[in-house]
Amino acid sequence: MTLPRDAGEPVEERLRKLEKINRALMGRVERSTDFSVNGFSLFQTAILLEGQVSARTSDLKRTLEDLSDAYARLEDARDDAETAKQNLTSAIEAVSEGFALFNDAEELVMCNTPFRALLPDIEAKLLPGTSFPRIAELFAQSRHLVLDQHRSTDAWRKARIELFRKPNAAFIQKLSGDRWIQVSNKKTDTGATVVFQTDITDIVRAERVRRERELDEQSQILQATLDHLPQGIAMFSKDMRLKAWNHRFIDLLSLPLRLVAPLAGFERLWEWAGKSVFAQDRKGRERIAAWIRSPAADLDPVELTRTDGSILSVSGKVMPDGGIVVSFADVTEERRASDALRDAKETLEQRVEERTVELTREVIERRAIEVELIKARDKAEELTKSKTRFLAAASHDVLQPLNAARIFLSLLDGTGLDLRQQHFAGKVDKAFGSVEEVLGTLLDISRYDSGSVEANIVPASVAEILSTLAAEFQPLADQKQLSLRCRPSDLFALSDARLLRQIVQNLISNAIRYTARGGVLVGARRRGQTISIEVWDTGPGIPEDKRDFIFEEFRRLGQDQPDAPKGAGLGLAIVRRIARLLDHRIEIRSRLGKGSRFAIEVPLCASPEREVKRQAEVERLPVDLASFTAIVIENDLVILEGMMELLQERGMRAIPAVSVGEALETLQSLEKTPDLIIADYHLDQGTGTEAIAALRSAVGHAIPAIAVTADYTTKVQAEVRRYGIAYLRKPIKTGELFALIHKVIAP
Template sequence: MTAPTDDSAADWLTDPSEPPERQAAKLRRIAAALMRRVELSASPDGAAYAQFQRALTLEEEVRARTTELEQTLALLNDTNARLGLARAATDRARADLSNAIEAVQEGFALFDAEDRLVMFNARFGLGMPDIRRALRPGLSFSDYVDAISRSPHLSLPSGQSPAAWSETRLRRHREPQSSFNVRLAGDRWIQVNEYRTPDGGSAILQTDVTDMIRLERAERERLLDDQARLIRATLDHINQGICIFDAQGLLVGWNRRLRELLGPPAHTLRIGRSFETLYERFSLDLAWAPGAERRLTDWVARRRARPPLRLEVRHRGLSTLDVFAQEMPDAGFVISFTDVTAEREAVAAIRRANETLEARVEERTLALADALAEAERANASKSRFVAAASHDLLQPLSAAKLFLASLREMDLDDGPRQVAGRAANALKSVEGILASLLDISRLDSGQAAVERSVFPVSRILRPLREEFEPMARARGLELRVMDCRGHVDSDPSHLRRVLQNLIANAIRYTDRGRVLVGARRRGDGLRLEVWDTGPGIEADKRELIFKEFQRLDRPGRMSEGVGLGLAIVERACALLDHRLELVSEPGRGAGFLLTLPRADVRGEAREGREGREGRGPDGGTRTGGRVAPRPPATRGLDALIALVVENDRELRHALTTLLESWNVSCFDVASEGEALALLEEVGVAPDVALVDYHLDEGRNGLDCIAALRARYGRMPAAIMSADRTPALRAACMAAGLSYLEKPVDPERLSLLLAAAVPPG
């Protein structure tokens, strides 16, 4: 064999897998053998020298290799020394970890990511000796669980097999964290807490919680005992009798009140008695309503999903019991009995009282109906009396006024003329009082008719301005009535009466300054306002002034009127459903505000013909919104022939006396028949007819004028009446007749006659 000559000679001479010490020894033995071989061989041709040189070269290589091996050996020794130190540290750490694990009070075990047991302490598996003997590093978790499930020291839950327990345990093992209790033989309990480690393994802690669970169980039993005693005390102190049944319909509890209500023998109520047995015993003393007994037994037989049930039963014919059955969550049920005898007796008593009360109420209702009918008859009688009295009073009053007017036409001295004037003023006051009384009576009795229509406000305001301007001037006051082009929905007659009273009241109680009447738009309404600069009204008297016969008298000044004006205003506004407001400040005057519904009339800016031409406030002819001025009493009237039809002799005589003082030729009769006969006899048709509305023989003035016109053509005519209803005014307007209120005002009468004078 030929030795190699390159750097691999060392690898050829030694085995690299051998330890460095063994390689170094082998190389030293080879070097020594080679040196001996060189020394023993001598060759004259120089072969020995060549071998010697080779031997030297080989020695140098061996020496270098030896040096490297020595260095490597030194490094290896150092590494081994460090490795030993590390191994010692690891052993110490392992020992410390083992000591720490052993020091833990709970059982501890560590499984790696492949679910292999790595380590555990002495307390792990405590209480299960067979499992302790099977524990070893490398044991799989599934084998560990399987061994536990088959261990005789494990107390499986009722109805659960070892395989099912094992499956449940493995499912919890797959959770990131779990905690549960495991029951062992001998009523011992272990709490298992399992945690996932960062590298995918799992750490298990086992804690003996036997004492804790036993203490908790004892505490629970004590609480249950306390709760049972509390429930028993509660049941024994409530007013209902209660019996409790379990899901099988067996009696499990009752209270003292049940014995008091049902009075069973002592041996009847026992734990475990079935509902059927108890029901059969108690049914002998119970009288159920028809069908109630079947409802209860069917309800108990259903066993599940039973709705609450309420029944009523008579016990031994003495007491009435309210029975209420209620299902419990565990399918058991509770039946309660409540004594409602007193309530039922009270209800029966109330029913009997109601029956007698109904009879009494019916009797009282009939009595009240009779009283109401009597009151209505009395009210109607009063209304008829007031109307009749007013008519009867107005007749002589009208005659007196006409006689006084005739006196003023005579050539009298100043003394008698003044007396006649004062008498006329007194009669005028009486006329106002009678008119107010008649209005109040009509409004209170509900007989005031309302005829609503749409009309311009100017139709009311303009005549009122002309009517009250003289009265205001006589008191030294300024009366300003602002014109208004708006239309309203109201009764013009009642509205005119309201504004008349408000304006008259303002003028009456104002000493100086002015009275302002105007209108303002307020949303969908129109507000008519009457302001004065009078003394004002104190706050405590603002309701009083709307009462009948109430006046705000002031020291040093005589009272005027009788206090009916504002009472009429309030009643009329209520009748028309118009809002009435009072604004006043003592010493600064007062304002009455009346809000009416505004009518949306096209062309409202232009007043209709009705607003410009119509009848005056007295029923006379109006032209251009102004009542024709009164002509002189004796100018032009001597050519007139007037027919007067009046069934009151004194009034007829007074009227003819006044007309004759104006040089008017008169035919005066008492009835329609007399009028037709007289005119037929003289063969002359009158120029104007003045006819009373209420005539004899069931006829009225409208019928009389219709008969006269039918025979003599359409002559000017007027109805005279104390009847001031809107219906009569409307009938006169429809027939083209003028209307004169009684007492007849001489000035209005003269205006009517002047309008009837033939032209030329």
């Protein structure tokens, strides 16, 4: 049902209006009864009025009924609103947080008990209708509110009102009894303001405990760090109270433990130290005390002398919070060394002055000494430069007698010796062979140590090196009844083929020498970008503590045992030196009683391009030497005689010469050009290559020639090859000599 527009008005007021209308109608009826009018007209008027009154009365009854219903509904609405208000109040009271509602005029509408109970002394004054500025003033004056020491009551009140008028705001406030609340307010869409006050005391206390625990842990870490420092460290608060220290601080200042405690005053500690430890250093003590009283800046190091004579360096630093850190370091040894140095300097200066006076008189002598020193330096440099030449000459002089002996032994073997003589000659030949090997190795070591050996790094065929060496050592392995197996590889190593061959040769020789039964395996395998060339044996093995020992000169395992293999102990010394020269790594693995493995690691490289031979070379057959003439140039008459005998024994015509001049003179008297020139490289005047070049120039063409030398350096070999001359190493072996002769003179 729809209510009339005035349904919201009080019922009494509506009834009063209706009665007023009724009286007006009745008066109108009475005034309209005029006896001067005829009776019928009155009758009609009466009937009309009765109908109108009846209609109005019906309307009035309906209106009264509607008003009654509206009043009933209004009462129900009032009851519902009151119930809702009571429910809202109960709900707000049930909230544990403080709650307050202010209207748009900043007047308190309602608040709950927790809101009022936070500040008991103003609880009774928090009444509805109170303005917020008044409530802020009451809060500021409460004895339960704890303000910052630099904040006044009026300043707090103004700040609170300012925050209240913001759309959203929050802050944390401390209360008495170590209580804390978080206050927040928020504007509603209608302009009202809701304020919440949450008790966060438990959270603040828990956070405080956590921070205290963290600080305690940090304090322990700091203390452990301080205790490990060599300096004495003491930290003081802004009011000069001891906060932290280490044991070194106590030791250096000799402080009694009863004085060293948290919050101990600096003055007391320093007073005790000044009287007992630094009693003799008043000036330094007062300087530090003055800085402590007003530490405006860091303290530069100050040295204090203890009563026992030791010296402490004291420095200080001002912390951001106004506290200080003081460090004490014992610098006694440094100062003693410094004093000793200063004394030495003063003494030296005095001696220099005295010596200067003496040198004034000896200046000429000193200049002469300087000149001699310069000459000595130049001489030493020249000796260093000529070391290679000296080694070459030394090898020549050492091997010359040995070369002569080998030549005459070869001649002696063809003189029809009986069996006993042949036996003795063989023994002598073996002895000379051993001497030759030792001397050659020693000279090699000298050349490697002097740096006169230069490596020619080119691609080298691993298969060619290993196969050749296996064939050479096979007879020696067969003689000892050992198996010698070779597992070559088609890989190419970036190395010096000659020097790499010498390394592997020495390793195989050692393996066969020290292996009594079983065998030796030689092979190569690829490892990434390197090749591992390996020699395995089934020998006695090498103890781990002897694996460096065996690479030293004249070192052999078991050399004190009567049945130990014979050798000079130089093979591995050569191996190590060549490996260093080539920058190749040597690896050893060994098990006692099982055997050993030596490996040399060399860089891997691509296979070089080789020229395809047009046709297979036919092996040349030895030629008859009876129709050939040879000029032999040798400045050693004994060796010259031996060479003549060797050549003539094979039917050749040999013409001797001790120099290039004599050879040229002999050449003019010959009926035909000689077929061969054999020249010693080291002559009294010039070299063998120069002598051969001179003879070739004299005849107008290149006579086949052989240079014989004990100089194995790369430089000499390169020079010989540059002249197109064959190269033969001393001591001369008869077989090698004649094989080379057949090679150079064969058509």
